[in-house]
Amino acid sequence: MSTDVGTRTTTTPAGRIGDSALRPDGTLKVTGEFAYASDLWHDDMVWGVTLRSPHPHARIRGIDITEALTVPGVTAVLTADDVPGENAVGLEHADQPVLASEFVRYEGEPVALVAADHPETARRAAARIRVDYEVLPAVTDPLRAMDEDAPPVHRPGNLVRHLQLRRGDPSVTAPVVVSLDFEVGMQDQAFLGPESGLAVPAEDGGVDLYVATQWLHVDQRQMCLALGMPSEKVRLHLAGVGGAFGGREDLSVHVHACLLALRTGRPVKMSYGREESFFGHVHRHPAWLTYEFGAERDGTLVYARARTVLDGGAYASSTAAVVGNAGTLGLGPYRIPNVAVDAYGVFTNNPPCGAMRGFGCVQAAFAHEALMDELADVVGVDRIAIRQLNGMREGDRNITGQVIDSAAPVAELLQIVSDLPLPAEREDEPDLRSLPGAVGNTTHGEGVVRGIGYAVTYKNVGFSEGFDDYSTARVRLEMTGGEAVATVHTAAAEVGQGLITVEQQICRTELGVERVVVHPKNTAVGSGGSTSASRQTYVTGGAVKAACEAVRAVVLERAALSLGREVAGLRLDGEKIVGGSGEVLAGLADVLGEDAVEETVEYRHRPTHAIDPETGQGDAHVQFAFSAHRAVVDVDVELGLVKVVALDTAQDVGKAINPDAVVGQIHGGSAQGMGLALMEEVVVTDGHVRNPSFTDYLIPTILDMPPMQVKVLEYADPHAPYGVRGVGEPPTISSGPAVAAAVRAACGRALRRVPIRPEHITGT
Amino acid sequence: MDFLQPTSWADALAARAERPDAVAIAGGTDVMVDLNFDRRRPGALLDLGRVTGLREWAVEDGAGGVGGGSTVRLGAGVPYARIIDDLGAQLPGLAMAARTVGSPQIRNRGTVGGNLGSASPAGDAHPPLLAAGAVIEVESAARGTRRIPATEFFTGVKRNALAGDELIAAVLVPVAAGPQQYCKVGTRNAMVIAVSAFACALHPDRKAVGTGIGSAAPTPRRAPEAEEFLAGELESAGLWESRGELPDGLARAFGERVAAAASPIDDVRGSAAYRRHSLSVMARRAATWAWAQYRNDPRKAA
Structure with a gap:
């Protein structure tokens, strides 16, 4: 079989904690040789496709698959009746059918599956499935969906969660009051590698699924229930992931491909195109x-x-x-004694929304940062100064009453970005590419006004509100061909962020060896938890560190025994057992001999706690990560076009395990936040997605994204391994509001909605 | 689906006549998107990529142009990248439009012939062809060649004047006798389909103004009333001869007339009101830039 190209073992040159070790996938990705999940291939495989609902809401009166089955080359056509286990999956609540049975509740909901010897054959056959729909009225306005008399999308009603948070005096008044309404459009993760997987039926009656995902074990749990099979029969292997950003937390092809593989007895590949991908994963709320x-x-x-x-x-x-984040973190990194927050999540017949980088904080930050600017202007204080005045400091309590028990450098981050050099003024005869509209040749400087905006945020790292958040690492140390080799095995998904490199760096640092093999990621080892919530370097990093420490302890005990010394004075470095004054006492080879030392460890961060249902008070989060941005934009105020001239940032990362990778995360996160501010929106009308393509869902190009000045602070979190603080999400949260503020400053309009469209700026 | 690959123009015309179910494909930047999105299932693709003559351009004296000057005969298969590299001096408006097409890869593949075949109201090449007074040369095996003015070529949303057995051979574009400008609004700074677009051409040789509007009506179209207004005002103020400054009020009034000539719609890319507004701004600015170029033009032709 030639399927494991996406999960090949990897080694890279030396690099310990704090080095910018080269990532093993970097060159392969740049040269186009990296094997993504869409490159999976099996010699005798067939192709699976999904028939999806064209309606946002309908009752299924019947499905006739007869005609589809007659298409030559078709090997299976499956409907809800063919789901052997529970016909229900879901990350937190199993409320979504594997295949719709009685109702479809959004445009694009899977209804039937077809396998055939060619994807085109499968698509043609799917088009010949006759689904008898009774179209029902769709609930598409979330505010209307909250009304008591609104038709329920699910029983008993449309409320997913109401988070109520009360702190201090609810009736307090103040001499200065500012308020606003803000609206945030639906953003897509827009990962470049659409959903893809290959399910291979096994001789034991089980199935092996190679798939691009963010959390193998949460997928496995849902799949076992749907397939009616035990976990030892449902084995997952991580295939090459082309970005995730939260969009791969929910299942996509997983159960579908396995159902088809188990039915046909053939390996089944399913790969979405871009259009289907827009219907195949959740979006940002x-x-x-x-x-x-x-x-x-x-x-x-x-x-x-x-x-x-x-x-x-x-x-x-x-x-x-x-909703938990939008509530507990929804007022930003500020000290506020009296608070009343109500955050609601509601069901509608719109596309399902879920995880995306920034997770509830992104939406809130647009509102609290716009309002903070307004407050500054009303009281006549500088926009930096007002944030510094109100900014959290270490030891403060946040709005859920939780003590911020490590660095909270809000004022410092703002000072850094405001002190960074500003970009040069526009030239007299500027290159078109430096102007709003670029080679569209819409201005040569006419109507162009410069604006500057600031924003600051904080984001929880890791899973919150009492979730048992852990990761598992297995580390093995042995001599191979005269050289010490460490093998690290976790199920934590590498989605492009650089976790494989981090795992290697930790092993090198802890075990003093150069060669570290990263075992393919699969469910043969315990859960690594989700690659989300900026948590993997912290939690899986912590697990790898702990497993290395366990291996090292065994090795040193053995060494102590054979050397007749105390363990306490011994170290492991450069494949040597080293004594207290640096003297080499023995080679690692002498201690290990033919043996391998292997340890498996589960690592947990400090527990978090549920919040009080009446007051929202509690220690909900384990760690907070802070960042600030300054955006400088040129706006053609007559045409409403924007050129972001500079987007500079400062962020506290606790400890940069891999400085280049940290900066890469900050660049990418900033671009994604800027995209939401200016262009990225899944436009939904009456429950129908109107722009499911990269022709009309616009993401920033290299001409839209300016070079960045990035300042990284390293205030170690004493509770986290190496002092690390999650990196991936904060930049996505603070960059967008900074860009929006800069555009407001340039054009003088309130702009209470993102993405900001040209007509919002021109008022036409 | 059959894939037809004629190697000569005669064979291409024969295939076109024999296979009414075939879709002609040049660079494929529109057709392949339609196929991949399953919007079209033609019985055959008629690939024109091997008809080498389509990829040539030449300057022809006299004959074709409206004003009797020389004309560029642009083969239907010349990609945008070559228009940018080769024809910036002769066809500045079209070259500026070509620069805004897609990405470098798309500009290497996409052609003006393909753009005309798709006849999208958002096609980037169309406004400058309208403004320049271009003529499209089409041909069939049965009836030979006919020439269709660009103004008569676009007949509806993604429909054109091509008969079922005809192929686009070339576009005849008068060599610019004066400054030309092209502006295109999109909601990001590269690789974007026009929300609205505007082209203008000054024809000092015949004291005329040409215009072209994109993405703001069912078809690309001119703004004839705006053209006549601006040309007339320039004439009556003696500005063609004096090369004096263009009064700001005149540029503004021109912009308003261009906007009035559009019939835009609201869609996912932009609102009708914004399209109209942006046209007025682009037309004002384009006319101002073109006139500034004319004032500084060393050729005192008029």
Whole structure:
């Protein structure tokens, strides 16, 4: 079989903690040789395709597959009746059918599957499946969906979660009051590698699934229930992942491909195209936010009130957890004594929404940062100064009453970005590419106004609200061909962020060896937890570190025994056992001989706790990561076109395990936040997606993204391995609001919705 | 699906006549998208990539142009990248439009002939062809060659004047006698389909103004009333001869007339009101830039 190209073992040149070790997949990706999940191939495989609902809401009166079965080359046509286990999957609640049976609740919901010897044959056959739909009225306005008399998308009603948070005096007043309504459009993760997987039926009656995903074990749990099979029969292997950003937390091809493989007895490949991908994963929740700040005349916050509604779409996915963040973190990194927050997630017949980088904080940050600017202007304080005045400091309590027990450098981050050099003024005869509209040749400088905006954020790292968040690592140390080799095996998904490199760096540092083999990621080892919530370097990094420590302890004990010394004075470095004063006492080869030392460890961060249902108070989160951005934009105020001239940032990462990778995350996250501010939106009308393509869902190009100045702070979190702090999400949260603020500054309009479209700037 | 690959123009015309179910394909930047998105299932693809003559251009004296000047005969299969490299001086408006097409890869593949075949209201090549007074040369095996002015070529949304057995051979574009400009609005700074677009050409040789509007009507179209207005005002103020400054009010009034000539719709890319507004801004600016070029033009032709 030639399938494991996406999960090949990898080694790279030396590099320990703090080095910018080269990533093993870097060159392969740049040269086009990296094997993504869409490159999976098996000699006798067939292709699976999905028939999806054209309606946002309908009752299925019947499905006739007769004609589809007659298409030559078709090997299977499956409907809900063919799901052997529970016909229900879901990240937090199993509320979504594997294949729709009685109702379809959103446009694009899977209804039937076809396997055939060619994908085109399968598609043609799928088009000949006759589904008898009774079209039903669709609930597509989330605010209307909250009404008591709104038709329920699910029984008993449309409320997924209401988070109520109360702190301090609910009736307090303040001399200065500012408020706003803000709306955030639906963003897509827009990962470049669409959903893909290959299911291979096994001789033991089980199935092996090679798939691009973010969390193998949560997929496995849902698949076992749907397939009616035990976990030892449902084995997952990570295939090459082309980006994720939260969009691969929910199942896509997983159960479908396995159903077809088990039915046909053939390996089955399923790969979505770009259009299907827009229907094949959840999006970022659109949000409607109403915020009010009360402050003293000097700008010191007295109270904050917020009401946030998130459109969860047709199924729960991770909506409840996103509401958790939008509520508990929804007022930003500020000290606010009196707080009332109500955050809601609701069902509609719109596309399901769930996890995306920034997870509930992104939407909230647009509102609280716009309002903070407004407050600054009303009280006549500089926009940096007002944030510094109200910014959290270490030891403060946040709005859930949790003590911030490590660095909270809000004021410093803002100072750094505001002190960075500003970009040069526009030249007299500028290159078109440096202007709004670029080679579209819409301005030679006419109408162009420069604006500057700032934003700051904080984001929880890891899973919150009492979730048992852990990762498992197996580390093995042995001599191979006269050289010490460490093998690290975790199920933690590498989705492009660089986890494989981090695992190698930790092994080298802890075991003092150069060669580290990263075992293919699969379910043969315990869960690594999700590659999300900026948590893998912390949690899986912590697990690898702990497993290395366990291996090292065994090795040193053996060495101590054979050397007749105390363990306490011994170290492992450069394949040598080293004594207290650096003297080499023995070679690692002498201690290990033919043996391998292997240890498997589960690592947990400090527990988090559920919040009080009445007050929202509690230690909900384990760690907080802070970042600030300054955006400089040139806006053609007559045409509403924007050129981001500079997007500079400062972020505290605790400890940069791999500095280049840290900066890469910050670049990418900033671009994604800027995309939401200016162009990225899945446009949904009456439950129908109107732009499911990269022709009309626009993501920033290299001409839209400026070079960045990135300042990385390393204030170690004493509770985290090596002091690390999650990196991936904060830049996505603070960059967009900074860009929006800069555009507001340039054009003088309130701009209470993102993405900001040209007509919002021109007012036409 | 059959894949037809004629190697000569005569064979291509014969195949076109024999296979009414065939879709002609040049660079494939439109057709392949339609196929991949399953919007079209033609019985055959008629690939014109091996008809080498289509990839040539030449300057022809006299004959074709409206004003009797020389004309570029642009083969239907010349890719945008070559228009940018080769024809910036002769066809500045079209070259500027070509620069805004897609990505470098798309500009290497895409052709003006293909753009005309698709006849999208958003086609980037169309406004400058309208403004320049281009003529499209089409041919069939049965009836030979006919020439269709660009103004008569676009007959509806993604429909053109081509008969079922005809292929586009070339576009005849008068060599610019004066400055030309092209502006295109999109919601990002590269690789974007036009939300609205505008081309203008000054024809000092005949004291005329040409215009072309994109993405703001069912078809690409001119703004004849705006053309006549601006040319007339320039004439009556003696500005063609004096090369004096273009009054800002005149440029603004021209922009308003261009906007009035559009019939835009609201769609996922932009609102009708914004399209109209942006046209007025682009037309004002384009006319101002073109006139500034004319004022500084060392050729005192007029």
